[in-house]
Amino acid sequence: MEVSGTFDDFADAFPESLIPWVFRVILQEWPKFPRTLRQPLENRITKPFVGHLQKCQDIRRLPFFFDPNPKLVEPDNDTEYGEVDIRVMHGKRPKVFFAFECKCLNVVRRGRRDSQAGKYVGADGMGCFLSRKYWGGSDCGGMIGYVMDNNLYSAKDSINKALKRNVKQLGLQKPEQLNPTPMCPEDSRCSETRHHVNKTFYTIYHILLEYNGDRLGAGAA
Numbered sequence: 021m022e023v024s025g026t027f028d029d030f031a032d033a034f035p036e037s038l039i040p041w042v043f044r045v046i047l048q049e050w051p052k053f054p055r056t057l058r059q060p061l062e063n064r065i066t067k068p069f070v071g072h073l074q075k076c077q078d079i080r081r082l083p084f085f086f087d088p089n090p091k092l093v094e095p096d097n098d099t100e101y102g103e104v105d106i107r108v109m110h111g112k113r114p115k116v117f118f119a120f121e122c123k124c125l126n127v128v129r130r131g132r133r134d135s136q137a138g139k140y141v142g143a144d145g146m147g148c149f150l151s152r153k154y155w156g157g158s159d160c161g162g163m164i165g166y167v168m169d170n171n172l173y174s175a176k177d178s179i180n181k182a183l184k185r186n187v188k189q190l191g192l193q194k195p196e197q198l199n200p201t202p203m204c205p206e207d208s209r210c211s212e213t214r215h216h217v218n219k220t221f222y223t224i225y226h227i228l229l230e231y232n233g234d235r236l237g238a239g240a241a
Contacts, residue, residue, distance in 0.1 A: 045073065045080065123140045160224070172209065200212075213226070
């Protein structure tokens with residue numbers, strides 16, 4: 021076990037002490053996850069990857085579990101207000117979770133690369149957390165970027181440029197870029213941004229994953 025002690029199954033927020041462990045599991049299991057050479061949409065990567073993570077939950081005796089694409093609903097109407105790409109839960113309250121939104125980056129079509137950084141930082145990307153659409157009880161959430169051409173340096177640069185173009189909308193705090201995070205200080209694929217929105221502070225953690233298993237490490241920085 022990486023974390024000692026017990027956790028309240030009915031806590032109001034996902035335990036912050038578990039977040040680094042969640043990140044390490046994702047980073048350690050990603051290389052073991054078989055990936056096609058094609059460039060599928062986010063959901064066709066995320067769903068089987070969560071299936072892989074679920075398979076290793078019992079083996080690794082994790083005090084949390086991964087849930088793909090749960091619907092977010094309200095008790096007083098019959099409509100859905102969102103769908104989380106990956107929900108990480110530790111207890112028995114469905115409204116208390118750590119959420120990940122997943123996006124493809126550096127998509128190559130017909131020999132041309134589209135960074136898709138605008139979508140990553142936009143309303144259906146990072147905006148899902150800042151609007152509290154993905155509210156899981158705490159002031160933090162996570163983005164996973166599948167870097168389709170494995171060029172992490174280019175992906176980070178494109179995201180930083182998109183962040184600077186949207187500083188006001190994102191309530192971005194200085195330094196206005198992807199910054200090293202104490203949650204995962206040993207791995208440059210992890211970073212964080214801090215935001216001040218609607219009089220509250222919010223932290224978004226970022227994990228960038230090289231997608232092409234045959235070219236892992238290409239373009240990394």
